[in-house]
């Protein structure tokens with residue numbers, strides 16, 4: 223065992239990678255009480271523990287280098303690893319990439335003088351001999367063990383002061399992937415019959431105890447390899463028994479199993495027990511018995527586990543959008559789950575009626591997504607080879623894909639600046655030209671981008687003059703109005719398609735709705751949603767056919783929504799006005815806070831009321847070509863998951879490669895794709911979170927404002 227002279231052990235600057243992972247959090251909490259800790263994690267997850275957090279991905283070399291130079295840590299504790307043993311076996315390349323190569327990069331980019339602490343595993347041993355010591359021969363038998371051993375090798379060869387800790391721990395996950403300990407507690411509480419191996423041994427330690435021992439090893443300036451393990455060598459079955467006894471939980475339904483019954487992919491060493499005597503000798507402290515560790519684990523449930531108020535806190539600090547699910551939504555969905563129908567039941571029709579009522583259309587057809595709704599709409603209108611389908615360049619690909627699926631030809635109209643909707647003046651020019659060439663579109667599909675309606679009255683005039691059909695893509699616009707009419711009323715269109723994807727105004731998880739005032743289109747949509755099948759007696763080929771007979775009339779799809787989704791949709795629809803009010807409030811705050819930043823704020827259509835699905839700001843052209851990417855990148859690095867909606871569809875590989883097609887030029891949509899940023903907006907966005915977005919956005923924009 224060697225002891226180094228530096229760094230000074232009392233107040234260390236410590237950087238912890240994987241800080242919101244299972245052990246990372248315990249380390250942040252424990253070491254943060256004494257030292258200056260900085261947690262790095264792809265998912266910003268401030269669980270209220272001491273220390274600072276930097277939201278970043280370790281694969282970002284440039285940023286990692288900068289962070290290391292700026293923080294100049296005395297110690298770097300590297301907990302990031304691919305630990306899923308079967309997953310490693312399935313993807314060995316990924317396992318080595320994370321467990322070895324990432325470690326190598328970290329070591330290269332951290333300051334020369336800093337010490338590296340590497341969290342390794344008992345799986346570096348082959349498990350033939352109990353109580354492995356640090357000096358014992360090492361023969362990993364699975365990819366996980368091999369890749370971690372390779373990581374250890376990188377550390378040893380780095381020439382840096384290092385500490386390698388081999389351990390096997392359990393703890394609370396705070397709402398991320400459920401750990402073995404959590405699963406076991408839950409299963410025992412629920413009296414679930416579970417199988418635990420009787421012939422697989424280990425010496426587990428509670429994660430809090432590992433964190434505490436790592437702190438002590440740092441204090442002692444320990445260097446080299448150490449085993450941190452509990453005093454008891456137990457099988458998984460015995461672990462369960464002791465946990466049940468300690469927590470006074472029922473153990474009886476648990477069944478003992480054998481490792482050879484394990485159908486997992488990776489070979490597992492049979493005995494992973496470690497001897498921690500080297501660490502015990504240095505620290506002058508025995509390791510705890512398992513019952514003590516489990517007692518601490520159970521005691522900490524309120525602080526770390528499901529009972530903690532911080533459990534399941536959002537991992538990405540501020541997403542750009544998020545669903546709002548209330549207890550009443552859950553209650554309603556439960557009710558549907560207990561009912562006779564999970565699909566093709568009464569909830570669908572109820573939801574359709576209520577939705578049609580809400581938007582003011584005669585009919586509505588629920589479907590599995592807006593993508594499905596757009597495809598069905600194109601089919602219902604008879605769009606086929608040789609037909610033209612025009613849409614906005616600034617949209618999600620599904621608006622254009624609908625026509626592709628029908629083998630029609632798609633083209634894109636450029637946008638007007640400010641609303642970023644299809645430029646209807648330009649559309650008129652294109653229609654005039656097309657009329658001269660006798661190549662008018664069969665369908666124009668406007669998109670109410672961000673929830674802000676297109677001028678439907680003007681579009682309707684063009685529709686009458688040029689005879690095309692209108693399919694509104696209203697994926698963003700549930701609840702929006704134009705001239706006092708709800709989008710979806712189809713007063714100025716043939717069909718209108720909504721999305722209920724999780725981030726939309728209301729959600730059914732996935733889902734969509736098509737509205738129309740045409741009985742013919744309605745019937746056609748109903749059929750297209752269900753395989754092109756009809757039970758209508760009028761459609762039978764012979765009158766004597768029995769009542770259970772149905773006819774297939776055309777090639778349809780399975781685009782149905784389930785009753786479970788429809789139940790959620792109904793419950794959400796009953797709260798839509800609250801959602802819209804909150805979105806409008808958020809918009810007002812952005813409008814007033816950002817007006818002096820120089821950023822271009824969104825404009826709305828005259829006589830329209832947007833549903834504000836998105837709030838998009840554009841970086842001024844004068845700020846330079848890289849300004850948007852830098853601002854967007856910085857926001858994301860601080861945990862604000864701002865986004866881009868959209869890169870012009872025709873610029874994407876699939877559409878670009880549709881040679882020899884020539885699309886209309888869309889210079890504004892292209893510019894927009896390089897200058898736009900969608901800021902977080904959703905009903906659950908807290909005032910403090912929005913202030914943080916504004917503060918960070920102002921901070922990131924400042925260098926460009928001069």
Ligand SMILES: Cc1ncc(COP(=O)(O)O)c(C=O)c1O
Pocket residue numbers: 590591592593594617618620621669695697698720721722723733734
């Ligand atoms: C404008 C637009 N159209 C269509 C869709 C497709 O919606 P869905 O995910 O419900 O298929 C989306 C989805 O984001 C969209 O934004």
